[in-house]
Structure formats: C-alpha cells, structure tokens
Amino acid sequence: MRQFRAFVFSLLLIGLCALLAGNFGPGSAARAAGPATAIAGADDDLVSGLKTFTSIYRLVEENAAEKVNADKAIFKGAVPGMLRTLDPHSSFFDPRDFQQLREDQRGSYYGVGMTIQPKDNRIVVVAPFTGTPSYKAGIRPGDVILEVNDKRTDGMTTAEVADLLKGPKGTPVQVVIAREGVKEPIVFNLVRGEIPRFSVQNAFWLKPGIAYVDIESFNENTSRELEEAVKKLGESSMKGLVLDLRNNPGGLLNEGVAVAGRFLKKGQTVVSHRGRTSPEKPYLASNGAATRDYAIVVLVNRYSASAAEIVAGALQDHDRALVFGDNTFGKGLVQTVFPLSENTGLALTTAKYYTPSGRLIQRDYGSGSFYEYYFNRKDGAQKDSTDVKMTDSGRAVYGGNGIQPDEKFDLKYNRFQIELLRRFAFRDYLPKFFSTHDTKLAKDWMPDNTVMNDFHQYLLKNNATFTEAEFAENQEWVKQQIKIEALITAASLDESQRYAIETDPMVLKAMELMPKAKSLLDSQKKQMVQLDKRSNRD
Numbered sequence: 001m002r003q004f005r006a007f008v009f010s011l012l013l014i015g016l017c018a019l020l021a022g023n024f025g026p027g028s029a030a031r032a033a034g035p036a037t038a039i040a041g042a043d044d045d046l047v048s049g050l051k052t053f054t055s056i057y058r059l060v061e062e063n064a065a066e067k068v069n070a071d072k073a074i075f076k077g078a079v080p081g082m083l084r085t086l087d088p089h090s091s092f093f094d095p096r097d098f099q100q101l102r103e104d105q106r107g108s109y110y111g112v113g114m115t116i117q118p119k120d121n122r123i124v125v126v127a128p129f130t131g132t133p134s135y136k137a138g139i140r141p142g143d144v145i146l147e148v149n150d151k152r153t154d155g156m157t158t159a160e161v162a163d164l165l166k167g168p169k170g171t172p173v174q175v176v177i178a179r180e181g182v183k184e185p186i187v188f189n190l191v192r193g194e195i196p197r198f199s200v201q202n203a204f205w206l207k208p209g210i211a212y213v214d215i216e217s218f219n220e221n222t223s224r225e226l227e228e229a230v231k232k233l234g235e236s237s238m239k240g241l242v243l244d245l246r247n248n249p250g251g252l253l254n255e256g257v258a259v260a261g262r263f264l265k266k267g268q269t270v271v272s273h274r275g276r277t278s279p280e281k282p283y284l285a286s287n288g289a290a291t292r293d294y295a296i297v298v299l300v301n302r303y304s305a306s307a308a309e310i311v312a313g314a315l316q317d318h319d320r321a322l323v324f325g326d327n328t329f330g331k332g333l334v335q336t337v338f339p340l341s342e343n344t345g346l347a348l349t350t351a352k353y354y355t356p357s358g359r360l361i362q363r364d365y366g367s368g369s370f371y372e373y374y375f376n377r378k379d380g381a382q383k384d385s386t387d388v389k390m391t392d393s394g395r396a397v398y399g400g401n402g403i404q405p406d407e408k409f410d411l412k413y414n415r416f417q418i419e420l421l422r423r424f425a426f427r428d429y430l431p432k433f434f435s436t437h438d439t440k441l442a443k444d445w446m447p448d449n450t451v452m453n454d455f456h457q458y459l460l461k462n463n464a465t466f467t468e469a470e471f472a473e474n475q476e477w478v479k480q481q482i483k484i485e486a487l488i489t490a491a492s493l494d495e496s497q498r499y500a501i502e503t504d505p506m507v508l509k510a511m512e513l514m515p516k517a518k519s520l521l522d523s524q525k526k527q528m529v530q531l532d533k534r535s536n537r538d
Contacts, residue, residue, distance in 0.1 A: 053078070075344070087349050088370045089333050095343040096159070104197075105252060107219040111166040112173060113195040114139060116158050119424075123153050123161045125177070126427070130492040133190045139177065140439075140489050142431025146185055147176035167192050181435025199251075202497055203229035206242065210511055212501060214244035215259065218251030218307040223258035240295040240514040242507060243311075246325065250306020253283075253334065253353075260314040261285030263292060263321070268356070270314045273334050275351030293525075295517035296321035297510040300405060305329035312403045313355035319393045319524035322517035323405045324510055330402035332362030357389035359399035393520075393527040406520075407513060409506050416470040417477065420459075426485045429458050434489055441490040447482045455482065 057078075061068045075094060083090040093101055103109040113132025116123050125143040128135040145153050148164040165173060175188045199222040203213045211233050215222060230238075250256070257270045264270065266288040274280040298312050298321045309328045315321035332354075335347040354360055365373045384400025391397055398404060413421065420426065433451070447455070455478065456471060471478075480503050487496035501507055 083348075084370065087333060088365050088373050089331065089335055089347070090349045091347050093345040093347065096163075098339075098343060098345040101337070101345065101347075104217070105219050107199060107221045108194055108196045109166060110169045110192050111162075111195050112175070112190045112192060114165075116145065116161060118158055119428075121155070123156065123158060127488050127493045127496075129195065130494045132195055133193050134175075134188075135492070137188050137190055139175070139188060140179065140431070140434070141427065141485070142434075143177040143179050143186075145175060146178055147174075149174055165192075169194055179435075180431040198225055200225040200229050202244075202494075202501060203233060204498065205233065206502065206507070206511060209237065209239035210242065210514065211238050211240070212242045212244065212507065214246075214501075215248055215308070215311075217248055218253075218255040218259070220252065220255070222251070222255040223262070226259055226262070235292070238294045240297070240511070240517065242297050242299065242510045243321070244299045244501075244507075245304045245308040245312060246299050246301045246506075247303045248305070248308035249303065250308050250331065253307055253310065256307030256310040257283045257285075258287065260311040262287050262289070263296065263315060264288045264318055268318055271310045271353050271355060273351040273353040275334070278351055293521065295514045295521055297513050297517050298323045299506060299510060300325040300328050300403060302326050302329060302402075304403075305331045309361060309403050310353065310355075313359065313361060316397060316403060316406065317356040317359075317389075317391050319391050319395070319520055319527075322407060322513055322520055323403060324407045324513060325405050325409050325506065327404055328361070328402035330361055330363030330400070332360050355389075355397075355403075357391060357397060359387060359389050359397060361399055361402050363401050391524075393524045407516075409509060411505060414470075414474070416466050416474050419464060419466060420478075420481070423462070423464060425459060425462075425464065426481045428462075429455055429482070430485045430489060432458065433486070439489050441486065445483070445486075445490075447479045447486075451482065452478065 057073070060073070061070075075092060079092045083092060112134040113129040114134040115126040115129075117126050118124070123145045125134075125139055125141055125145065127141050128139050145161060147153060148161060151164060153161050153164075165175070167173060169192055171192050173190050173192055175190060176185050177188065178185055197219075199215055199217045199219050201214055201216050203211070206212045211230070213226065213229055215226065253271075260270045261268075261284070264285040266285055268285045268288065270283045270285055272280055272282040296315065298315055300308070300312050300323060304312065304325075305328065309331065312321075312323050312328060316323045332352050333349045334351040334353050336350045338346045338348060340346055352360055352362060363373070368376075383398035383404055385398065387399030389397050389399070433454070452475070459466065459471075484496050484500045487499055
C-alpha cells in the first residue's frame, strides 16, 4: 500500500508538470514532486475521489475470494483503466516497458543483436543484425534457441528470452541452439556488446541521381544519422530522393522537426502544438537550406504515425514533397513522459499538434474501442471535409484520419501470396534449403527450377492450399521472396533489405513520380516568388 500511495500522490502533480515540461514527445520528461507538495495543491474533488478509491481498494483487499496482488490490481488494472478514459496514447510503463522505451529513444542496447519470434512453442531466430556478436558467431535465421546460460527456454515468451540475452556490455552469454540438418545442439559462447539500432537503416542510390533513404523511427540519433547518410551519398548529386516513412511508428518530436526542417527553408513552420494547459508553440526549421531543391517523394502507409506524420505533413503543406502511398495512422496527440518511482513512467497526452497549414490529423477514437482504433482501421479512411486548409501553393489538404497522400498506392496481394505470407512459408523454408546447400551464394543468384520444384514440394508437404495455376502465375514473385530470405543467411540482413527495396513495386513507382514531385516544387517556388513581390509592393 505504501508504494501505491506514493504513486497516486505523485499523479496529483501531473497537471503542474505538464505546465513546466520544456519538451514534448516520447523523449521528453518531467519529474513529479513529492507527495506532500502534491497534496497541498490538490482540489477537494480530487482528494475526495482518492479517498473513495482507497476505501474501495481496502474492501476488495479484505473481502475478495482470493488474495489481492497490489501491484497487479493497481498497475495492471486501476491505473491503465484510468488512462483509458482519456485517450488511446496515454499509458503507464512498468519497469521493463520503461526500460524498453529508453532503449528505443537512445537507439541502442547491450546484448547479442538478433530478432526472435515464437514458433510452435519455441523461440526462433528471425535474423541476426549485421556486425553484431550473433552475426559474427554465425547464428542463422531459423535457429531454435534451446537454452540461454543453462536456462531452458521451453514455455518462455520472446520478451523473457530477450531479457536473458541482454546484459552489461562485455559480459558472456552462452546460447544453445538447434539447427535444421544438424543432429546435435550447437553451443555459442558470445560476449554482449552495444547493439546500435539505427533509425536510418538504408541509404543508397536507386539509380544515378535518385537516392533512397528510409527512416524506421525517430530516436535521439535520427537527424544526425540522416545528415551522415546524405553526406556519404553526396547530396550535391541528388536530382531526386525517395524518403521512406512506411511502418515508422514515430518517436521523438524534436527529431521529427529536425528531419523535416532540413528540407525546408530556414524559419518555415514544421509543426505547432497546443494543449489545455499550454499555449500554442510553433516549431520552426532551424537547419533548412534553400540549395536542397531536388524533388522528394515521401512514402507513407497506414502504419506511418506520430513524428513520421509530422514530417510528411510539413513537407506536404509547404509543397516540398509529393506524398505517396496510403492514409497515415492519424496520431495528432503529443505525450509528455513523466518518470515515476520504482523505475516506472507515465506517458500522458498533454497537447495536440497541428501541421503548418493548421490541420489536426488525429483520427476519431471516441466512437469505438481502442482495439478497433489500433487494429481495425477501415481501408480508404475518409478526409474531414470540415477541416480543409491550403498548402503554400494553394492546394487543398484535409485534417482528420491522418495525412492523405497526394498520390494513392494500393498494393493488393492475391490469394496465393496471402496464403504464403500468412504461413511465413519463405522464412520457414530457407533453413531447410541451407541444411543441404552452401550458405555462400553467387551475387546474381536467383532460385532455379530445382529450387522452385523443391519449394513446391515443401508447400505440398506442409498442406499449403494453392492450385498449380496459382503457383505458375506467381513464379517471379516467389523467386524474389525466396531470394530476400536467402540473402539474410548468405550475405546479411542489410543486403536482404536492399534487394527487397530495389524490387519493391512502390519504390519503383515512386521513381516514376519524380517529375511530378519536381513540378510541384517548381510551382511552389513560383508561388512564393509572386507572394514576395506582392509583399514588397504592399
């Protein structure tokens, strides 16, 4: 109860902390004062409510059929329940979740460097990260983790196994794995290292003059990584840029501002926010450069959210880029992160943000459950016709339901493709393939007829449902998917991702849209020149 009282009392000061917090977004933090200070500032209704809650809790604790676990009742029940009455993005972080949040913001952690997932009640390696201890040791996709430091992983969750693999830098960890085609378990003695999780994962030339850069999230290093990536490519040679923000869940607001700002003119508005207890605050481009006048196509989808939407919205409103893809997620709420006692934290929505034209792109969350809000978004979300604004060149843009793309892209998988992707057929087949093949493949390797026939038999053996006509019609697609998975083992995750990007239909279409993106930019420039002349005459 003592821990509970301290926590609840600290919550009384959240409103005051929101006023004092200097930075907004998942990376910001405001510290709560002590319980005595909180109580002194509390109003009568709040104190009365806390007394009622305490009385109810005591009744439950004394009379429930089973013994009440205080931590579970309060931190898994009461507190999340309270936050759910506010909005979908206010949340409480237990110690493990709060530590994960900080790792995501820092962009690094200490461990062995691999992604894992459950399969048939076992924990399986998806891919080792390039250059990490697991990659250097030769751990492969499909390897089954049997033990970590003599602890059997049977029945463990991926989070529990991940916690065993993490630890202080330089400490040893023993991993025992089972591998397809190898009779005895293989023992790997690894040394934990710092594992960087780059937010800019890929940056390369798609063809002469057209560069590709993807941003997977916005952590403390994103703007620096972007600067280094374009400098390494040679920005002066760019005639066009495909900026990929698909599946980017967002992150730190200030990093989103910095990324958008480098493509805008200095002093242009990137985003603004205002809340019940805070005045409107604009964020301006401080690192813009007028010389960066190449065409930009921004790729987005329904999983582009938060800071990713800030970037897309700013570039769209200023006509700096052509936004291509699907409606973005629609998160226009800003959270302030409050560190609490016991290594816990609270992310509380304290403001709403608005694009430079004044749009609020937050989706409705009051007419359905939070589950529907996150997972059951309908295709083709409608724009809010009551919230219409204008871009710098006078194009109409709308609020509500995320950022609407300038050009839609709708990639539909056919029934056969969905069946194989749902089964993780390619990921599961490649360990079998490499159990009888050399892991060194020629640079121009593609699955031949022998491999395709073997994969066909694999599908039949594993009861996949398809017709021979479907298999024949999808030959090229199947070959590409097999190669994408094969490259993780034969080369690296980086090489696999690059090949996937170079053959991505949406990326290929984005390159075709470069002239249209350039026309948009040229139109915006002419409009701004006319406005400047008119302003000078006035």
